[in-house]
Amino acid sequence: MTTPSELTHLTLAGARDGLAARRFSAVELADAHVAAIEAGRQLNAFITETPDQARAMAAESDRRIAAGEARPLEGIPLAIKDLFCTEGVATTAGSHILDGFRPAYESTVTANLWRAGAVMLGKANLDEFAMGSSNMTSYHGAVENPWRRQGDNRPLTPGGSSGGSAAAVAARMALGATGTDTGGSIRQPAAFCGIVGIKPTYGRCSRWGIVAFASSLDQAGPMARTVRDAAILLGQMAGHDPKDSTSVPLPVPDFEKALDEGVRGLRIGIPREYRIEGTPPEIEALWQQGIAWLKDAGAEPVEISLPHARYALPTYYIIAPAEASSNLARYDGVRFGLRVPGGSLDEMYENTRAAGFGAEVKRRVLIGTYVLSAGYYDAYYLKAQRVRARIVEDFRNAFQQVDAILTPATPSAAFGLGENMDDPLAMYLNDVFTVTANLAGLPGLSVPGGLSAEGLPLGLQVLGRAFDEATVLRVGQAIERAAGFDAKPAMVGGAA
Amino acid sequence: MSLIEGRTGAWEVVIGLEVHAQVVSHSKLFSGAATEFGAEPNSQVSFVDAGMPGMLPVINAACIRQAVLTGLGLEAEINLVSVFDRKNYFYADLPQGYQISQFTRPIVGRGTIVLDLPGGASRSVGITRLHLEQDAGKSMHDQHPTMSYIDLNRSGVALMEIVSEPDMRTSEEAGAYLKKLRSILRYLGTCDGNMEEGSMRCDCNVSVRRPGDELGTRCEIKNVNSIRFVMQSIEYEARRQIAVIEDGGTIRQETRLFDSGRGETRSMRSKEHAHDYRYFPDPDLLPLVLSPEFVAEIKAGMPELPDAKKARFVSEYGLTPYDAGVLVGEQENAAFFEAVARGRDPKLAANWVTGDFFGFLNKSGLPIAESPVSAEALGGLIDLIRDGTISGRLAKEVFEAMWETGKPAPAIVEERGLKQVSDTGSIEASIDGVMAANADKVAEYRSGKDKLFGFFVGQVMKATQGKANPALVNEILKRKLAG
Structure with a gap:
């Protein structure tokens, strides 16, 4: 017999093996996580909890295990970022404007997970429409990071936009979670919460049924406590989907199996442009440590140049809002969600969107509308697209010399809840290391490398060639092994 | 301009x-x-x-x-x-x-x-x-x-x-x-x-x-x-x-x-x-x-388009550009015409399709696919004109009956006894009758008033209810009037 708290501390791979060996049941595993979620409500990691659904799905998993028909993720309880449409379960995108919206359809990625036997615990909190790096912009309130600075009990941000997913996984409320990453929304919260997150190659996971933020950048990916767990989840989330024209018809490799190959002989690029002014010395030190670990594991560090990387952040903050301003036009109060009546159609639009969208969403819709406007399109949007093409080219050149690239994941550890809210530029700087992968469509992984002086997790980022998540995961696992990261957050399953 | x-x-x-x-x-x-x-x-x-x-x-x-x-x-x-x-x-x-x-x-x-x-x-x-x-x-x-x-x-x-x-x-x-x-x-x-x-x-x-x-x-x-x-x-x-x-x-x-x-x-x-x-x-x-x-x-699967079809109708069937243009405007019309013209005199077919047929069709407001007279039926009518069974004048009457009843041309000709009379004996008898009844006119004609020839034709056609073969009437009448 395993105790509930032991069940929530298992890795996903460990739970899978335990279920297969009948050491515990899927219902027990689900119940343990449901209890942990209830106990941890202070973190506000979930917008909607679905305990009944979790138990029903777990019961079905037990039946299948008993019948010898277990599927790859049979009985594994997961948190789902509330950006994925889930049939019959409220889907909010963290926004007031989707009040009352219950999709009549299931996103492809979550449908893939349920088909593989996974169990839904609930819908995880996020920045409104995934726009944010702190989870402060959610209409349903901020999420707290389960970590605390040493000797300081003030709440910290879990990062964003997949803050609820990251907090839930770090606090042992879920064995894994789905996230989405448009500019770093999986990798930054993973780094802030001391877990692993991977944004796969653009086109690897279907975007069908995921509330769109910036269509050319959005990509779903897994968040978990180990590289192996992330590899297992990714293998089930990924796959070609004819309903998404940008999804790529390539077979999904066995990512878990690929981990066995190690990193001996791999060339690891170290981009000199990622040394940016103002980065804390401990971030730089962790990066050097990462290089040393990979060298010890038999890889060869190679200094490379990504000359246009410095333009990535401004480029991102033109392209992403441009696409968002158009993607969010459908939230007009006509067919679903919030409607605030008005004396005319235009007035209804104005009232609904004024009340339904938060400040950050409005800011980005305005920026996006501006950069697409007649007279400004060439100077902003078109130029940003040209810079984007150069960034893609930078990486193409780099990957002729190296097999993967190592950088810090974030320019700092988690900051205080509510900090940077008056300074959008400082907030946007959180994405400085991560946005390049979105602009170039490349896979990027964040893996914990150690703790800051204040006792907060710090992450390293591994970037790879398009559709070569396998190598990225292998490098990630080498760092994970060398780092031996076993620190736990202050708040686990609600217990401080 | x-x-x-x-x-x-x-x-x-x-x-x-x-x-x-x-x-x-x-x-x-x-x-x-x-x-x-x-x-x-x-x-x-x-x-x-x-x-x-x-x-x-x-x-x-x-x-x-x-x-x-x-x-x-x-x-x-x-x-x-x-x-x-x-x-x-x-x-x-x-x-x-x-x-x-x-x-x-x-x-x-x-x-x-x-x-x-x-x-x-x-x-x-x-x-x-x-x-x-x-x-x-x-x-x-x-x-x-x-x-x-x-x-x-x-x-x-x-x-x-x-x-x-x-x-x-x-x-x-x-x-x-x-x-x-x-x-x-x-x-x-x-x-x-x-x-x-x-x-x-x-x-x-x-x-x-x-x-x-x-x-x-x-x-x-x-x-x-x-x-x-x-x-x-x-x-x-x-x-x-x-x-x-x-x-x-x-x-x-x-x-x-x-x-x-x-x-x-x-x-x-x-x-x-x-x-x-x-x-x-x-x-x-x-x-x-x-x-x-x-x-x-x-491209390989493209149908023949109006311009190409029009050119072909002119060169292949000898139609005027105007008639060809009218016929190719709608694909169904062109196809209808071609079905009528197949194995027949194309100009006669074009005259019938663009004339009486389109006239009735427009008046009825029906789409061509629902026309009571099919291309085959119209072809059948033209065949009767061609082989001398009915005269062109009576054919219009037959067509109208076809439109109203949906019956094929031979059936209507049969029913209504509209068959053209090509029996020289019976035509001669009618001519003799007309000449006897209009002896004065015969005399005038013979004294040089050629214009009266039309009058005699009309009388003969009237006597035969339009069924006499006009060519034969002309031929025999000319011979008899010459004395």
Whole structure:
């Protein structure tokens, strides 16, 4: 017999093996996580909890295990970022404007997970429409990071936009979670919460049924406590989907199996442009440590140049809002969600969107509308697209010399809840290391490398060639092994 | 060149047309929902068409085929790479908040249409481009005192926007352009061309200038829904613009609406109030790349188009360009004619089809497929004329009976005893009778009054109730009168 708290501390791979060996049941595993979620409500990691659904799905998993028909993720309880449409379960995108919206359809990625036997615990909190790096912009309130600075009990941000997913996984409320990453929304919260997150190659996971933020950048990916767990989840989330024209018809490799190959002989690029002014010395030190670990594991560090990387952040903050301003036009109060009546159609639009969208969403819709406007399109949007093409080219050149690239994941550890809210530029700087992968469509992984002086997790980022998540995961696992990261957050399953 | 005479001199009208043609396809441009006209409101709407969160468009290959086929039919360049853009604006029947269209890189580039003008003349009009786009839904403002109702059945249906060069100079040319374009689209089966149901709609760009001058400022008349109204609205708009300029005013670039009740155009919005559509490439769709083989395969399967068919009718059947032009306007008519003409005298067939047959068909308002007289039946009638069974004059009576009863020609001839009399004995007897009864006229004729010959023919035909073979009557009568 395993105790509930032991069940929530298992890795996903460990739970899978335990279920297969009948050491515990899927219902027990689900119940343990449901209890942990209830106990941890202070973190506000979930917008909607679905305990009944979790138990029903777990019961079905037990039946299948008993019948010898277990599927790859049979009985594994997961948190789902509330950006994925889930049939019959409220889907909010963290926004007031989707009040009352219950999709009549299931996103492809979550449908893939349920088909593989996974169990839904609930819908995880996020920045409104995934726009944010702190989870402060959610209409349903901020999420707290389960970590605390040493000797300081003030709440910290879990990062964003997949803050609820990251907090839930770090606090042992879920064995894994789905996230989405448009500019770093999986990798930054993973780094802030001391877990692993991977944004796969653009086109690897279907975007069908995921509330769109910036269509050319959005990509779903897994968040978990180990590289192996992330590899297992990714293998089930990924796959070609004819309903998404940008999804790529390539077979999904066995990512878990690929981990066995190690990193001996791999060339690891170290981009000199990622040394940016103002980065804390401990971030730089962790990066050097990462290089040393990979060298010890038999890889060869190679200094490379990504000359246009410095333009990535401004480029991102033109392209992403441009696409968002158009993607969010459908939230007009006509067919679903919030409607605030008005004396005319235009007035209804104005009232609904004024009340339904938060400040950050409005800011980005305005920026996006501006950069697409007649007279400004060439100077902003078109130029940003040209810079984007150069960034893609930078990486193409780099990957002729190296097999993967190592950088810090974030320019700092988690900051205080509510900090940077008056300074959008400082907030946007959180994405400085991560946005390049979105602009170039490349896979990027964040893996914990150690703790800051204040006792907060710090992450390293591994970037790879398009559709070569396998190598990225292998490098990630080498760092994970060398780092031996076993620190736990202050708040686990609600217990401080 | 046709000019309009104003108070201060002659003016030239310059016309370009933008036609929205609904693509014939089972499902919509980016979703699997059905496209049938006249279904219950909101019964043909997928989650994509309703702009639900997270929904994504997927290009319907059948619509791409139709656009390429149309491009080939307009002798246009097919762009092997084209791009879908978003045209952003808010309206209640536009669920996504943008229309997916093609802006900078359309699927079809420059092409040509040859207009058939009165008197058998023809004239080329340039096609600027053809692009694919989604239709919007329908707003109904008259169902409720304070609310509008929205029907999304049409939302997402594929349209081809076909843009002409400003090559037309009269409203008649504009009408001829629309007729020819509609004919080509119907031949290709890419649009049913039904303007009443809205599957073909037209925006007219109209400007006026002094002959030889630069182009004037144009006004766009939106959404005109019949060829007659297109011609009326252009006529009105040209005269309005001339009057404004001649009164010392200037034309503002603007969008206007045609009020068919009053037969006039009205200002809708000026250029300053034009929407900024913030076009940008739709990131949900990859650029559309066609292979030369795909285009070649479509080209190989193309039907014979009106111009080629007309030329063939002239050369193969010896028809006049006018008759050939009338026959090829609609594919079904041309096919009907060819079925009638097969193994028969083509000119006689053409006369019957364009004459009595079209006359009855137009009067009845029936589509040719539902005509009570089939091509085979009409052919049967012509055969009876050819072999001398009935005279051409009686044939008209037989045709009318065929139309009314649906019976074949031989049955009617039999029933009504209309068989032509070619029995010389009985014709001689009738002639003898007529000559006996009109001995005075016979004498006059013999004394040199040749003109009376027609009188005798008429009398004989009357005596035989029109059934006598006219050639025989002439021959025998001539012989007998000569004495």
